[in-house]
Amino acid sequence: MSMLTEEVSKQKMLETIHYMTENFPYRLAGSPCEAAASRYVTERLRQYGLEVENKEFYTYNSDPMYSKVTVLDPAMEIDSLPCAHIRATKPEGEVFELIYVGNGDYASYKDINVKGKMVLVEVSYAPPVPEKARIAYEMGAAGIMCMNWGNDEEVICRRGLKGVWGNPTEANFHCIPEIVGVGVTRGAGLKLKQLCLEGKKVEVKVTAIADRTWSIVHQPTAILRGNGKSDEFLLVCSHLDAWKPGVTCNATGNATTLEICRILSKHRQELDRDVYFVFWDGHEVAEAAGSTWFVDNNWDKLNKHCVCYMHIDSTGVKETELYEIKASEELLSFAKKNINDVLPELELRAMALKKIGDQSFMGIGVSSITQRKSFTKEYMEHAHGATLGWWNHTIEDGEDKCDPTALEEDTQATLKVLYDLATAKILPYDFSDKLSAFHTNVKKIADKFGDHMDFMDLEDNLQMVERQVAEIQSMADDLSEERAKLYNDFVKMVARQITNVTMTCADKYSQDSYGYTSLSYPVPLFADFERLVKLDPASLEYGLIKTQLVKNKNRINDALFTISCFADLYKRILCV
Missing domain, CATH: 3.50.30.30 (Glucose Oxidase; domain 1)
Known part of the structure; x- marks a missing residue:
């Protein structure tokens, strides 16, 4: 693997960034500039021998x-x-x-x-x-x-x-x-x-x-076929649309994605899983329109076969000093280990991923990783919350804001994560911390609001699921090829069920409003308890909110019951 990361070409990526900045400086979704950039990326993907299509669709847009x-x-x-x-x-x-x-x-x-x-x-x-x-x-x-x-x-x-x-x-x-x-x-x-x-x-x-209008946008989409051992795939994406000149948001991310595509295409026979590459459109103005369109139009395929979504955004930013990982909790330990292997000298900041950016896959429950070199906490505080640099989304986001060494490091680290996921016999999901944290949060909410709703059934179900999932995870080490596939199917199912009820308020087929406040609550589906306790129990509003909260608890219990039933079934199969 060290040899693979050494294939990353800093010069090729800088050439991509320069070409895009010079030729497609204002990639506003639906504009001629965006259309030209899409054609350029499509041709680059085709050169690497991928199955390529420049998708067109309407999005509700604004200029x-x-x-x-x-x-x-x-x-x-x-x-x-x-x-x-x-x-x-x-x-x-x-x-x-x-x-x-x-x-x-x-x-x-x-x-x-x-x-x-x-x-x-x-x-x-x-x-x-x-x-x-x-x-x-x-x-x-x-x-x-x-x-x-x-x-x-x-x-x-x-x-x-x-x-x-x-x-x-x-x-x-x-x-x-x-x-x-x-x-x-x-x-x-x-x-x-x-x-x-x-x-x-x-x-x-x-x-x-x-204005506000429907307009046609373009979304380069490509499939890198692996060796055919699995019907699973990784989804690797970066947003193509950008404000002028849009270097670190997101020509650098596009360059990283294309470079990873170039390298992996040369090693396709080593990849047990396919890799889908998509360059989102409608990210900046239409609020994740491209990724949501992709979810809506590939829902069944994603639900059955996608094992990880990697969003690549704002790589290679100058003045960044540490490495930041945001990942679904079941992939956090895996992602941290990879960074420690590739960039052991860098300070690491790792946290659970929230629903923001183009994280449009949490309804389905696709596990996700996004990572890049980042600023220190002190730097961001001094810049009053400018997490991507004071120049982000401004005319000052030029080529001088890219650090070539940081770009190379970001690309090497992400390449290793993706290669390891594409070749792993056992999917490296670990739900221990996620389920434990979920249980702890539910207990705190039950202690605080137990006078308003009975949480006993939910706590019992959580305790049971924690035990059952841990039992099956303990079997992962010595499974045959056939049973490894069954194990992977089980952990994908757990991700599908638990992510939807811990990271979203919307159902599996919809999206929350962008940056929705309730999503920052420890258990988003219970955020309205904070409103409920301020109301008169005899009031209309109290009754309306309480009814919805009970339904939300039932939704969580249903997901836990599904996990429990499948855990019992898979345990029997894997133990034979």
């Missing part, structure tokens, strides 16, 4: 065109950019009172009336911007102004406010916030923040123009 922001008193005009998927203002602009609401989470609105006003929020991933917009709209705001992260850099991030994950349906179209939205520099935002905190009435005249 942010123009904005102007003028503060009325004291009179000043400030630089701005329109957000995507907004309610456009009248051409002559509209006047709003501006209200500062911190990071824009629910707590920020305590005792503040924002109805009909524009809120000023500080950009961060707590919550992500689309969720800030959704909350603002829910609170009655008519507009949102996003103050950039970073420090004194005079740059503005491009933003999308769609909120709805993937293409909307009749059931959730109304959830797209009908709200005006603009971005401003951090310096301008801090001045406005100070005016708001001084208690002055701050009024702004805003013109913000963006």
Whole structure:
């Protein structure tokens, strides 16, 4: 394997990045530039001998065109950019009172009336911007102004406010916030923040123009066939659409993906599993539209055969010092070991993966890994939450923001993870920590809210499943080829069942809204207990919420029962 990682060519990746930046600088989904970039990637994949198709489909899109922001008193005009998927203002602009609401989470609105006003929020991933917009709209705001992260850099991030994950349906179209939205520099935002905190009435005249329309986008898709020993496959993806010039988001990720494809294609006879490569479109503006379209149109195949999803985004970023892994808990130990093997000198930061980015596969329950070199905690705090650099999504994201050595290290580390997964006889899932943490979280919730609902059945089921899954996992070491396949089928089934009820609120066939607040709760399906306990038990709202919480507990119990039944069956088969 060390020889394989040595095949990574830093020069080839830098050439890819330069070519994309020079020839396809503004890869807005649905644009001619995006279409040309898709053709380029498709041809590259074809050169490596893969089964290739440049998929076309419609996505609900937006083109942010123009904005102007003028503060009325004291009179000043400030630089701005329109957000995507907004309610456009009248051409002559509209006047709003501006209200500062911190990071824009629910707590920020305590005792503040924002109805009909524009809120000023500080950009961060707590919550992500689309969720800030959704909350603002829910609170009655008519507009949102996003103050950039970073420090004194005079740059503005491009933003999308769609909120709805993937293409909307009749059931959730109304959830797209009908709200005006603009971005401003951090310096301008801090001045406005100070005016708001001084208690002055701050009024702004805003013109913000963006469209909303269905448009055709392109998604290069390729299959690298292995040696045919298994019908399973890995899914390896990076998003192709990007704001200009989009080097570290995401030409570097595209270069990493293409380089991994080039190398693995030369070793295809060593791969027991196929590898699917897809370059997502509709990531930036349409909120994971490409990955959601892929889920919807390949649901059965993914459910039956996909063993891991690897999302490759923002590799090779300059000034990064440690290695960060975000993975489904059942793959976390495996992923950490791989990094320690490839880059033992780097500090490692590893954590459970949450549903964000293009993690559109948690409803099905496909296990996932995403990893890259990252900034230290101190660096990100100094940059006020700029986890991908202050230049992310700005015109400053040029080739100088790529560190060639970091790019090489990122690609080598990810190549090893994928090769090991593609050749592993036994899938390296370990559910011990995941089930234990889930049980602990349920106990804490039961202790806190046990007066409102009986958790005894859920706790009993969790205890039983923990024991049963551990028993089968203990058999993994000495299985024959045939029984190894049965074991792998079992752990895939466990992932399908447990991920859906621990990482999502939506059902298996839908998506949560983007960055949905409840997903940060220890057990997302029980997040509404925090609302329930503040209500009168005789009230209408209490009854409605309580009914849904009971249904959510039944959903979890059903998943645990399915695991338990299959565990009993597979134990009998594997012990024969």
